[in-house]
Amino acid sequence: MDINELHAMAEQEQLRRKPHRIRYCTSAGCVSAGAIAVKDGLKAAVKDGKLDNEIEISSVGCMGLCARGPLVKVEPSEIFYENVTAEQAASVVSTCHGGATDAKVSDLEHPFWKLQQPIVLENRGRINPERIEEYVQVGGYQSLHKALTDMTPAEVVEEMKKSGLRGRGGGGYPTGLKWETVAKMPPGQKYVICNADEGDPGAFMDRSILESDPHRVLEGMAIAGYAVGATHGFVYTRAEYPLAIKHLQKAIKQAKKFEFLGSQIFGSGFDFKVDIRIGAGAFVCGEETALMHSIQGARGNPRPRPPYPAASGLWDCPTLINNVESFANVAPIVRNGGDWYASIGTEDSKGTKVFALTGKITNTGLIEVPMGTTLRQIVEEMGDGVPDGGVVKAVQTGGPSGGCVPADLLDTPVEYKSLLKLGAIMGSGGMIVMDEGTKMVEIARFYMEFCREETCGKCVPCRTGTVQLYELLDKISKGQGTAKDVEQLEKLSYMVKEMSLCGLGQTAPNPILSTLDYFKQEYLDLLQSPADLNGNKIEATANAPSA
Amino acid sequence: MSVQNQPTATVAPEKPQKSASDNKSKKSDNKSKKKESDRRYKALDMTMKRHHYEADALIEVLHKAQDTFGYLEEDVLRHVAKGLKLPLSRVYGVATFYHLFSLKPGGEHTCVVCLGTACHVKGASELLADLEAELGIKVGETTSDGKISLLGARCIGTCGLAPAIVIDEVVSGKQTSEETIKQIKDALAQ
Amino acid sequence: MSVVTLKIDGVDVAIAAGSSVMQAAQEASVEIPRLCYLEGLSTVGSCRLCVVEIAGINKLLPACTTEVREGMDVTTQSPKLQDYRRMVLELLFGEGNHVCAICVANGNCELQDMAIAVGMDHSRFPYRFPDRKADLSHTQFGIDHNRCILCTRCVRVCDEIEGAHVWDVSQRGEFCHITSGLDQPWGDVDACTACGKCVDACPTGAIFRKNDTTGEKVGDREKLEFLVKARENREWVR
Numbered sequence: 024m025d026i027n028e029l030h031a032m033a034e035q036e037q038l039r040r041k042p043h044r045i046r047y048c049t050s051a052g053c054v055s056a057g058a059i060a061v062k063d064g065l066k067a068a069v070k071d072g073k074l075d076n077e078i079e080i081s082s083v084g085c086m087g088l089c090a091r092g093p094l095v096k097v098e099p100s101e102i103f104y105e106n107v108t109a110e111q112a113a114s115v116v117s118t119c120h121g122g123a124t125d126a127k128v129s130d131l132e133h134p135f136w137k138l139q140q141p142i143v144l145e146n147r148g149r150i151n152p153e154r155i156e157e158y159v160q161v162g163g164y165q166s167l168h169k170a171l172t173d174m175t176p177a178e179v180v181e182e183m184k185k186s187g188l189r190g191r192g193g194g195g196y197p198t199g200l201k202w203e204t205v206a207k208m209p210p211g212q213k214y215v216i217c218n219a220d221e222g223d224p225g226a227f228m229d230r231s232i233l234e235s236d237p238h239r240v241l242e243g244m245a246i247a248g249y250a251v252g253a254t255h256g257f258v259y260t261r262a263e264y265p266l267a268i269k270h271l272q273k274a275i276k277q278a279k280k281f282e283f284l285g286s287q288i289f290g291s292g293f294d295f296k297v298d299i300r301i302g303a304g305a306f307v308c309g310e311e312t313a314l315m316h317s318i319q320g321a322r323g324n325p326r327p328r329p330p331y332p333a334a335s336g337l338w339d340c341p342t343l344i345n346n347v348e349s350f351a352n353v354a355p356i357v358r359n360g361g362d363w364y365a366s367i368g369t370e371d372s373k374g375t376k377v378f379a380l381t382g383k384i385t386n387t388g389l390i391e392v393p394m395g396t397t398l399r400q401i402v403e404e405m406g407d408g409v410p411d412g413g414v415v416k417a418v419q420t421g422g423p424s425g426g427c428v429p430a431d432l433l434d435t436p437v438e439y440k441s442l443l444k445l446g447a448i449m450g451s452g453g454m455i456v457m458d459e460g461t462k463m464v465e466i467a468r469f470y471m472e473f474c475r476e477e478t479c480g481k482c483v484p485c486r487t488g489t490v491q492l493y494e495l496l497d498k499i500s501k502g503q504g505t506a507k508d509v510e511q512l513e514k515l516s517y518m519v520k521e522m523s524l525c526g527l528g529q530t531a532p533n534p535i536l537s538t539l540d541y542f543k544q545e546y547l548d549l550l551q552s553p554a555d556l557n558g559n560k561i562e563a564t565a566n567a568p569s570a
Numbered sequence: 571m572s573v574q575n576q577p578t579a580t581v582a583p584e585k586p587q588k589s590a591s592d593n594k595s596k597k598s599d600n601k602s603k604k605k606e607s608d609r610r611y612k613a614l615d616m617t618m619k620r621h622h623y624e625a626d627a628l629i630e631v632l633h634k635a636q637d638t639f640g641y642l643e644e645d646v647l648r649h650v651a652k653g654l655k656l657p658l659s660r661v662y663g664v665a666t667f668y669h670l671f672s673l674k675p676g677g678e679h680t681c682v683v684c685l686g687t688a689c690h691v692k693g694a695s696e697l698l699a700d701l702e703a704e705l706g707i708k709v710g711e712t713t714s715d716g717k718i719s720l721l722g723a724r725c726i727g728t729c730g731l732a733p734a735i736v737i738d739e740v741v742s743g744k745q746t747s748e749e750t751i752k753q754i755k756d757a758l759a760q
Numbered sequence: 761m762s763v764v765t766l767k768i769d770g771v772d773v774a775i776a777a778g779s780s781v782m783q784a785a786q787e788a789s790v791e792i793p794r795l796c797y798l799e800g801l802s803t804v805g806s807c808r809l810c811v812v813e814i815a816g817i818n819k820l821l822p823a824c825t826t827e828v829r830e831g832m833d834v835t836t837q838s839p840k841l842q843d844y845r846r847m848v849l850e851l852l853f854g855e856g857n858h859v860c861a862i863c864v865a866n867g868n869c870e871l872q873d874m875a876i877a878v879g880m881d882h883s884r885f886p887y888r889f890p891d892r893k894a895d896l897s898h899t900q901f902g903i904d905h906n907r908c909i910l911c912t913r914c915v916r917v918c919d920e921i922e923g924a925h926v927w928d929v930s931q932r933g934e935f936c937h938i939t940s941g942l943d944q945p946w947g948d949v950d951a952c953t954a955c956g957k958c959v960d961a962c963p964t965g966a967i968f969r970k971n972d973t974t975g976e977k978v979g980d981r982e983k984l985e986f987l988v989k990a991r992e993n994r995e996w997v998r
Contacts, residue, residue: 051726051727051728051731051741052728052730052731052743054741055728055731055734055740055741055742055743056731056743089728089729089730089731090730092730221727222724222725223725224685224686224687224688224689224690224724224725225686225687225688225725225729226725226727226729227725227727227728227729230727262633262670263723263724263725263726263727264727265739300629300630301629301630301633302668302670303629303632303633303668303669303670303671304668304669304670304671304724305667305668305669305932306724317629318626319626320625320626320627320628320629320630320664321628321664322663322664322667322929322932323667323668326804326805327805327821327822327825327826329827379729381687381688381729381730381732382687382688382691382692382729382732383691383692387688387729387730387732388730419687422687453687455687455688455691457691461691466691469687469690470687473724475933475934476933477724477933478932478933478934479667479932479933480910480929480931480932480933480934480935480936481804481806482805482806482807482808483806483807483808483848483851483852483909484808484847484848484851486855486910486933486934486936487851487852487854487855487934488851489933490855490888490934491851491854491885491886494886511884511885514847515847515885518843518844518847518848521819521820521844522808522811522820522844522847522848523808524805524806524808644942647942648942651942657919657925657926657928657951658941658942658944658949658951659925659926659927659928659930659939659940659941659942659949660925660928661942662928662930662939662941662942662943663928663929663930663939666930666931666932667930667931667932
């Protein structure tokens with residue numbers, strides 16, 4: 024494969040296309056809302072109308088507005104239809120030739136679409152994830168070609184540094200610096216790992232990216248391999264994501280066939296192969312050292328760092344490990360330059376971030392916004408707020424490692440620094456909206472139950488601290504707690520946070536600490552003898568608080 | 571699960587290899603069953619061979635074993651340990667660490683209730699409680715007739731559909747207890 | 761061999777590069793609480809008792825797995841560390857069923873020693889009273905999971921020194937336990953050589969010799985260190 028062949032491949036795909044295309048979303052959300060019946064309806068209408076030569080019915084990955092599936096898009100008019108039913112399919116087909124349909128047209132001027140800036144999701148609704156030709160047609164693998172033929176590995180690292188991209192898995196470590204560290208390790212066996220073990224409940228960004236645009240992740244990994252001097256990559260993903268695994272397997276096969284993976288890619292001296300490793304149901308394997316143990320066939324127990332994977336990772340070799348979204352940002356950064364990426368977002372946080380917007384919100388879905396967008400814009404404008412006129416109480420980011428931002432702080436911009444200051448974190452991109460009916464102690468208890476069940480059990484504070492924290496929360500939420508219990512809860516939270524071995528334990532108390540910060544009164548109201556924030560008992564009872 | 575408390579005499583004198591062959595001889599009562607078992611072991615051996623019998627491939631091999639046998643019975647774990655040259659306790663430790671590996675046979679059908687945050691705030695816990703009451707089992711258990719297993723999932727990533735369930739690998743969203751119970755009944759009737 | 765110098769609780773120490781803070785502390789005669797650490801075995805950093813403060817680093821780091829650096833300024837005792845260590849011990853005591861009065865290791869138990877060292881006389885967290893088993897199937901030894909603190913010293917000594925790998929950890933989180941073979945009775949595991957190293961390595965009374973009764977277990981932990989040195993440095997005389 025050389026650049027002419029690459030262009031020819033794109034051209035051929037363009038020529039193959041029929042004048043009209045109708046795309047239907049095949050992600051889990053739309054499928055369970057009836058997308059398959061819609062597809063059958065579309066295909067039948069094309070067949071019945073003998074329109075096979077003019078209209079192509081083709082699947083695409085997630086289009087984002089999951090709340091209103093099944094979604095259908097007509098090209099080239101670029102009209103989106105929401106909540107399409109099988110009965111409406113024929114009339115949607117008829118619109119290609121000026122017909123009318125009663126299917127609901129999506130308002131593309133709505134802030135849900137308008138405030139988005141798709142970079143990671145730029146191919147959303149544009150390509151069939153199972154066909155490499157469509158990825159190539161939209162410019163795919165050209166960044167890899169550019170890196171391999173026009174740039175030295177050091178120049179690629181330099182662009183990544185300039186871009187200001189920070190780890191999108193939640194840690195927020197500067198990606199370019201990580202690449203540089205691995206690149207500077209002495210030559211020899213090195214590895215690239217894509218962390219696709221997306222375990223935060225309420226997050227589905229990585230699943231969506233892998234399902235909808237798997238080649239983009241492979242391209243990013245190959246560029247990373249070239250930059251740091253690695254020839255072997257692994258994607259570690261969850262067994263719970265069968266469609267993502269299927270699409271990824273297919274993509275690897277196709278990329279090998281067209282020599283975007285393999286030896287001497289684009290005639291350069293660079294070899295790169297990618298293998299998939301499938302997890303087996305352990306949240307802790309999202310922690311990088313645990314993930315590497317799991318790839319090596321062991322229990323997913325984390326180990327103390329340093330040494331960091333960049334120095335000693337998989338099989339003790341220098342290892343670059345980044346999250347799916349981070350890798351998905353690589354191709355556009357190489358294509359447009361680091362400065363371009365750095366021009367988006369804020370001083371502290373560059374570029375865009377993908378969020379999975381869920382919970383008590385009207386427009387559930389997947390969005391990509393520039394850093395610096397405020398939570399209020401996301402929740403109230405894009406998400407249309409709580410359904411049925413409800414009121415937002417808090418927004419939870421970062422899953423079990425994150426915190427709850429109360430409604431009066433919704434003007435906070437989405438940035439690593441600002442969120443951290445509030446006791447929340449950017450996290451991997453789960454954003455769960457909670458309404459007035461949500462009990463915050465219950466939420467803290469929910470997350471602690473999660474951590475208690477997902478702790479690997481290696482270190483004492485996390486293994487047994489999470490159990491004691493859960494029991495305290497359970498006691499309080501059942502109205503059996505005392506002021507002393509709340510005090511213990513807070514003390515133990517800090518201990519588990521500071522003493523635990525890995526990120527899971529170190530962040531497990533965050534949901535407690537942030538709800539204690541903003542919603543302490545809810546804890547106090549639940550006590551046997553409720554107290555105000557100063558610890559004064561509200562009801563004058565004869566019993567002294569039990570010690 | 572633990573057999574450590576059993577009196578030594580009942581289990582102790584047998585050598586591991588012997589107990590494995592004992593089990594096989596029990597199975598050979600039914601010849602076609604044995605043949606089926608041989609075919610499955612062959613499939614497992616192929617997987618180990620493809621991974622060059624490397625110890626690092628343990629999780630891949632266990633995935634294959636679970637797919638082939640339905641669950642990880644003791645003989646299978648022994649076979650894997652022998653093939654990959656791993657200590658028995660290491661294999662057991664890994665097999666029990668990951669929740670998708672099961673050391674007990676599951677039901678013919680499965681109903682998974684997503685317990686992720688989005689589903690939780692939309693009432694997944696209540697849904698699960700209703701299903702537990704309906705089926706008379708707790709989450710993680712299988713009905714005594716072996717027909718259906720009720721499982722909880724951390725998050726199946728379809729938060730737009732909350733609360734979501736998966737019956738025999740088919741995802742359904744925005745569930746009420748009544749709908750889910752009906753779907754379970756339909757699945758069982760098939 | 762290059763040497764680095766550092767300060768531990770104000771004491772200057774010089775030690776070979778690549779050593780751990782724990783080893784440097786021993787050199788400086790500073791006692792750091794520990795449970796999962798045992799000289800001669802690999803380090804895992806799991807009990808978290810040996811965490812120390814290092815000037816310029818805003819995280820607490822375990823002394824056993826942290827490598828010494830030139831000019832390091834280590835603090836091993838502070839009110840915060842004291843408080844956290846006490847909580848770790850409370851969690852451990854609450855997690856299992858530790859009844860010193862009837863334990864073979866009473867008076868010769870590292871868990872007990874640590875509790876005394878950090879001044880823990882009772883747990884502020886509720887005791888969990890888990891339902892745990894004991895396995896007496898081995899002809900010479902027994903394991904009582906009620907007294908196990910999951911330090912994994914037995915797992916490591918069996919794998920790394922004896923080379924038998926009888927033990928491993930199974931399940932996860934609060935359900936973790938030490939397992940012999942395929943969760944078989946210990947006495948049935950072919951790989952066991954009955955060498956008794958796990959008995960010596962065990963910090964509590966969880967693994968014991970069958971003839972020992974209350975307070976009679978006398979672990980010979982230095983023996984393991986001696987054994988490792990004997991093999992590595994050919995120092996056969998104790």
